[in-house]
Amino acid sequence: MEPGALLPDELDTSRDQPPVRFIPTPSAPYQQQHRLARLLEQPVDPGGEQPGTGAAQLEDELQAEAPPLPHAFGARVLMWKQDPSVGEIGTRRAYLPGPVLAGPRDARIAPGTPGIDPVEPNAFGDFVTQPDTPQFDAVHTFAVVRQTLTMYQRALLAAGLDMPLPWQWNTSMDTRPLMVHPYGLPNVMNAFYSRSQACLKFGDFIPPGAAAAAADAETARVYTCRSFDIVAHETAHAVLDGLKPQWLQADAPPQTGGLHEAFGDLTAIFLALSQLDQCEAVVAQTKAHLHDKTYLADIAEQFGMALGGGTGLRNADNDLTLSQAGTQVHAISQVFTGAMYDVLADMFAYERNPVLDDCAAVLHRVAAYLRGLLLRALIAAPDRAATYVDVLNEMLRIVQDDGKPPIYAAFIHNQFARREVVEHPGEAAMAQPPAAPLAPKVCDKPGARQDRRACCGTMNLPEYHRVNRVLDSESAALARWCAANGRLGECLLPSAAVVPVAGVEPAGAERA
Ligand SMILES: [Zn+2]
Structure with missing residues (x-):
């Protein structure tokens, strides 16, 4: 393609003037030319210099001007400010700088399922929803x-x-x-x-x-x-x-x-x-x-x-x-x-x-x-x-x-x-920082057990109390009782229709 072929006539600068790109300050003609060149994806100007050199130069300029990629991500969210029960404080806008996808979700945090339907971002990539709705709560909690x-x-x-x-x-x-x-x-x-x-x-x-x-x-x-x-x-x-x-x-x-x-x-x-x-x-x-x-x-x-x-x-x-x-x-x-x-x-x-x-x-x-x-x-x-x-x-x-x-x-x-x-x-x-590690004054007594009443729900979840051990020991005690009382080996459940009769073992319910 002929360099400058797609550019309008008014930008076809005459040969005795320097090409607009060489004008040191960004003049109005320069801005206009630059914009049009980008729009038309025409990397060289009509000045007639070496096409390869001009294209590379403009590409460098474009790369220098392009915002770093992460700026394309990030989302504005509308969220509760402090607690909604505090009268004077309401909602606030906040900016989350990393990529946020529909949900909202990112690499580390995602909405649980089943749960609130995924919230889609608006056309600007933002999560701005109506307060007092499940979507608002999903966005607030994620944020x-x-x-x-x-x-x-x-x-x-x-x-x-x-x-x-x-x-x-x-x-x-x-x-x-x-x-x-x-x-x-x-x-x-x-x-x-x-x-x-x-x-x-x-x-x-x-x-x-x-x-x-x-x-x-x-x-x-x-x-x-x-x-x-x-x-x-x-x-x-x-x-x-x-x-x-x-x-x-x-x-x-x-x-x-x-x-x-x-x-x-x-x-x-x-x-x-x-x-x-x-x-x-x-x-x-x-x-x-x-x-x-x-x-x-x-x-x-x-x-x-x-x-x-x-x-x-x-x-x-x-x-x-x-x-x-x-x-x-x-x-x-x-x-x-x-x-x-x-x-x-x-x-x-x-x-x-x-x-x-x-x-x-x-x-x-x-x-x-x-x-x-x-x-x-x-x-x-x-x-x-x-x-x-x-x-x-x-x-x-x-x-x-x-x-x-x-x-x-x-x-x-x-x-x-x-x-x-x-x-x-x-x-x-x-006045001086201690030279050696300090010794404790009040310690937990040896073997002291935590009293987690009045703590939050996390501290009271059975999974952190090793409840499985308690259940396992109860199961073990049951197994011992069964063994001691002649209920040995693997027991396969009889089907509901088959009622075991004394002295006759139902099919499929044999004890090994
Ligand atoms: Zn807690």
């Missing part, structure tokens, strides 16, 4: 799970650890995603992560009392999947189980169980603080004094209110100590959650400088560091029977390795000493 996983993946990458945070069942042969069931437990006041089912399930229910009070009880129905905090909490169980599968077992020491529950609650707090607008809201609400009681410290308030409590299931702003908590995993978890929350408040107060920087930006930054610190310390802690002091010592080591000011270690040491995790060494000794 919170995705944001939680992304938050921790980023935390590790920022620390130089390239780890995709596998689910517990993932191997080189099994890359199944986590299945999410937003309506997985109809009429059940519960939500849980199940390893054996590779899923998260969320209940919905009409709160007791609301059914009698409301003319239409359905309007009072509570969907746990709509709670930002509950979805983040349950996703955290899945993330931690992928790292430390022994920690979720009910026969682990009470503090190990407490780490799992506390990680769930802290994840809800960290996920909220990974959002700039939430940081701003918290700073405004507390006047930058984080020890103030706010919705930040109340986890899962919607679920908590539905259960009859006014302040939510968990309150990170507490002063519980280990000796007060005993073997109750829920109480023990509050000790850890509360200590970490106080460390956050201390670090924020230290870093805050309204003259130089916006308080919300500082809170966003401090929370990002602390969540990475916690996750790295959990990873570094023992695979079995990890205790609070194990995680504390890892955090103290990591802040030193990171080159943080010594006062960071002092904040952590002090808050965990207040909670009786370690001895309080006094103000003078606190």
Whole structure:
């Protein structure tokens, strides 16, 4: 084809002028020519220079201008902002940077089946649906799970650890995603992560009392999947189980169980603080004094209110100590959650400088560091029977390795000493990070069993209580009784029509 044959006459520049592509600044004629050339897929200009050279040059330009491929992916989603029961907070738009397919689903998270019909993206590839519909809940739940996983993946990458945070069942042969069931437990006041089912399930229910009070009880129905905090909490169980599968077992020491529950609650707090607008809201609400009681410290308030409590299931702003908590995993978890929350408040107060920087930006930054610190310390802690002091010592080591000011270690040491995790060494000794790992002050008693009452649904699932062992031992006892009473060998069930007669063995029911 003749170069420039398809271009309109007005762009056929005369020979005594330089071709438009050689004009250094992008002039109007250049822009027009460039656009048309791209539209017509005509890679050379009408100037008459060497066709091959011109084509290669334009191709280079086009490649240089094309956005990187990942920008073609990513989806905007409309989701609940914090809890829908908090009046002033409604829906929010969020951007998920990775590829999201109909479902919504991606490589790591998928909708559970049977469940809500897959939600298709709109023409822009976005998942913007009507609130109070199953499609909205499917998108919201996916988005919170995705944001939680992304938050921790980023935390590790920022620390130089390239780890995709596998689910517990993932191997080189099994890359199944986590299945999410937003309506997985109809009429059940519960939500849980199940390893054996590779899923998260969320209940919905009409709160007791609301059914009698409301003319239409359905309007009072509570969907746990709509709670930002509950979805983040349950996703955290899945993330931690992928790292430390022994920690979720009910026969682990009470503090190990407490780490799992506390990680769930802290994840809800960290996920909220990974959002700039939430940081701003918290700073405004507390006047930058984080020890103030706010919705930040109340986890899962919607679920908590539905259960009859006014302040939510968990309150990170507490002063519980280990000796007060005993073997109750829920109480023990509050000790850890509360200590970490106080460390956050201390670090924020230290870093805050309204003259130089916006308080919300500082809170966003401090929370990002602390969540990475916690996750790295959990990873570094023992695979079995990890205790609070194990995680504390890892955090103290990591802040030193990171080159943080010594006062960071002092904040952590002090808050965990207040909670009786370690001895309080006094103000003078606190000025320098401890040279050797600290010894625990209050330990689980030898052989102490976890009391998981008041914990979330995950902690109460039979699969983590080794119930199979109980069932197996009951089966074994039954088999022994049968053997002792002459019921030996394999028994094939007689067909219903054949009634065994004394002294006559029915066909097909012989005992070996
Ligand atoms: Zn939990």
